[in-house]
Amino acid sequence: MKRGDWVDPDAGKVKLVDYAEKWVKERDLGDRTRELYSGYLKNHVGPHLGDLTLIEISAPRVRTWRMDLIDAGTGASTVAKSYRFLRTVLNTAVDDELIRKNPCRIKGAGQEKAAERPHASLAEVFRIAAKIQGRYRLLVLLAAFAQLRFGELVALRRSDLTLPLLRTPTKEEIDAGADPDELIDDGTPVVRVDRALAQLDSGEQKLKAPKSDAGRRTVALPAAILPVLRQHLATPGFTDAGPNGRLFRGAKGATPRRNNFNGTWKAAVRKAEANPELHLHDLRHAGATLTAQTGATLKEIMSRIGHSSTRAAMVYQHATSKRDQEIAVALNALISAAMTEAEAGTGEADGDDSTD
Structure with missing residues (x-):
């Protein structure tokens, strides 16, 4: 292990739902953005990953969670936004030295391909x-x-x-x-x-x-x-x-x-x-x-x-x-x-x- 890679394994033993709720509460967000983030956590992230501790959330678990959303018929835009929300929360967990790496590493998972809109003449x-x-x-x-x-x-x-x-x-x-x-x-x-x-x-x-x-x-x-x-x-x-x-x-x-x-x-x-x-x-x-x-x-x-x-x-x-x-x-x-x-x-x- 490289110098600086070690993190206290006990530090990451906080449930994702608790950490994410605190993350949303402490951020300088607009009312509508705060409402949206709380919705992603409540409806799409929390039911699948919320009871896991931060150190239990691995890259394979994230991939499985994302596929579960897709298989359940969740819209592509909602899946991408929920993934970006989770990735951002876990980036902060890395900064807080609660986990060593962010497990959200699916290439392109946070990107949305907007449907082509009609053009008004x-x-x-x-x-x-x-x-x-x-x-x-x-x-x-x-x-x-x-x-x-x-x-x-x-x-x-x-x-x-x-x-x-x-x-x-x-x-x-x-x-x-x-x-x-x-x-x-x-x-x-x-x-x-x-x-x-x-x-x-x-x-x-x-x-x-x-x-x-x-x-x-x-x-x-x-x-x-x-x-x-x-x-x-x-x-x-x-x-x-x-x-x-x-x-x-x-x-x-x-x-x-x-x-x-x-x-x-x-x-x-x-x-x-x-x-x-x-x-x-x-x-x-x-x-x-x-x-x-x-x-x-x-x-x-x-x-x-x-x-x-x-x-x-x-x-x-x-x-x-x-x-x-x-x-x-x-x-x-x-x-x-x-x-x-x-x-x-x-x-x-x-x-x-x-x-x-």
Whole structure:
């Protein structure tokens, strides 16, 4: 045995379930993450390995446990996440000198192969936005063109939006055909993201900070959605009053919940005759793809979507706000053309706010 490899055999005679519960309790975790980890322990790790002491958990036992989960029909994603949880807990046990080596050594066992998601076209985005309840039209457009997650969207406040000033058209603009009596938006709208709302299994909703600095970001918006944005802010009942008022609220005044919104979303997708497999989160991918088509660099794309992985955060730096504005202008050209096409094909938008 090499010097430094020895550990006290009695130190590892603590049950895995006790050590893992203490591990979850002592970690600086978000409420939702703590809930997920406790679920992996209770439902997938504890029933099989929980009564074993740390020194009794060998590599063969870990392999058997993993295969038992798979044979029982546990989803591949859940198996991978449970394995990663166990591996992380036992890494700490190694650091605590309770065991000499981590028995979780199955190559690729912690990796998830995400199922390929459907891609939303620009036309589908606008058809869905036209058919969804009016109070959620802006939410759909921000999901696509600001690439915001649901938790980030429902955590927005009115003060998180910065709108350009309205001005009268210049003589040159009037000569070019602008209506002299119609005010013009002078600039690019911006949305600030610095929080998200997590929904726990208990139903409680809790505000949380972004997982990383990359998640705290300011995103320039295409000017084409300004009319929808201004209409949303001006419509009674769509938002709370005051600068700190919620930007989105349900028909009964509550903060939208993911499970309730899903029914509203599916109804709009059906009315829009879009791909029935589309989720709201798929619009985030569609928006990132559209951003790439403008010529934005990978760093700039990652900056807009607020990528949260540590490795990406080290590689990709925040794009400058000036370049972000240029991206928004380029997006605006693509979106304006799609809006014109969508309006020609769908006619009047639905405005039913009778549910949710």
